[in-house]
Amino acid sequence: VRCVTDGTTELYNNGVKKLDTVSTGIRVHGDEGGTAQLQLLADQGDDNPDYWRFIAETDGTLNMQDYGSGNWYNNIRLTGHTGGVILFQNNDAKFQTQSDGVRVEDGGHLYFANDSENASSAIRNVGGSGSSTLVFTTGGTDRWQILNGGHLVPQANNTYDIGESSYRVRNIYTADLHCSNKGSSNDVDGTW
Numbered sequence: 338v339r340c341v342t343d344g345t346t347e348l349y350n351n352g353v354k355k356l357d358t359v360s361t362g363i364r365v366h367g368d369e370g371g372t373a374q375l376q377l378l379a380d381q382g383d384d385n386p387d388y389w390r391f392i393a394e395t396d397g398t399l400n401m402q403d404y405g406s407g408n409w410y411n412n413i414r415l416t417g418h419t420g421g422v423i424l425f426q427n428n429d430a431k432f433q434t435q436s437d438g439v440r441v442e443d444g445g446h447l448y449f450a451n452d453s454e455n456a457s458s459a460i461r462n463v464g465g466s467g468s469s470t471l472v473f474t475t476g477g478t479d480r481w482q483i484l485n486g487g488h489l490v491p492q493a494n495n496t497y498d499i500g501e502s503s504y505r506v507r508n509i510y511t512a513d514l515h516c517s518n519k520g521s522s523n524d525v526d527g528t529w
Contacts, residue, residue, distance in 0.1 A: 370395060 339347040348356040354366050367373035373393040380387045388404035397417040402409040414423040414430075421434035430442045441447050446461040459474040464485070471483040472492070479492040491497045500506040 365393075367393065367395075 338349070339345075346358045347354055353368060356366065357364050365373045365375050372395065375391045377389040378387055379389075382388060385405045386403070390402050390404075390409065392400050392402060392409075394400065398420070399415040400411050401413040402411055404410070408428075410428040411423075411425040411430075413425070416423065421436075423430050423434075424432040431445050433440045433442060441462070446459045449458040457474070457477065461472050461474070462469050463472055464470050468485050470485060472479050473481045473483075480497060482490050482492060484490060
């Protein structure tokens with residue numbers, strides 16, 4: 338311990354400074370070329386869920402991590418003023434900010450909160466690179482999809498409408514129109 342009258346207090350471990358006070362608070366120091374860590378231990382640190390840490394990496398990132406199953410797991414990563422923020426679930430990146438907006442990682446779901454996850458509305462990307470499909474879900478049921486080629490397709494045949502009897506679509510601009518009331522006649526020419 339090194340204490341300066343009306344100044345700093347420094348804490349050392351094995352001759353290397355680990356913490357000092359400054360006029361605005363405290364600083365945690367890492368070894369030369371090493372990380373700086375601030376560890377938090379709840380409940381006397383007697384089991385894995387008690388351990389948390391903030392770790393400043395040498396590449397300019399700051400991770401908030403918890404400890405479980407013998408490893409540290411990322412929860413939040415801050416990647417500096419020119420980077421972004423990454424949110425993790427079970428150590429897998431799920432949501433990331435980027436210069437032009439945000440990104441849901443690895444075919445994840447973008448949920449719009451409701452009373453329960455099963456009743457949520459969601460948008461998700463399914464399929465691999467080059468063959469992805471965007472699926473729209475409401476009430477826990479897949480309703481529409483936009484295929485990789487840009488086509489808007491309902492998830493079930495002859496099930497969903499565009500517009501309603503009281504809320505109609507104003508105009509439909511199309512190169513061709515195929516109408517079918519299979520099994521009964523239609524209002525255009527009496528055929529199906």
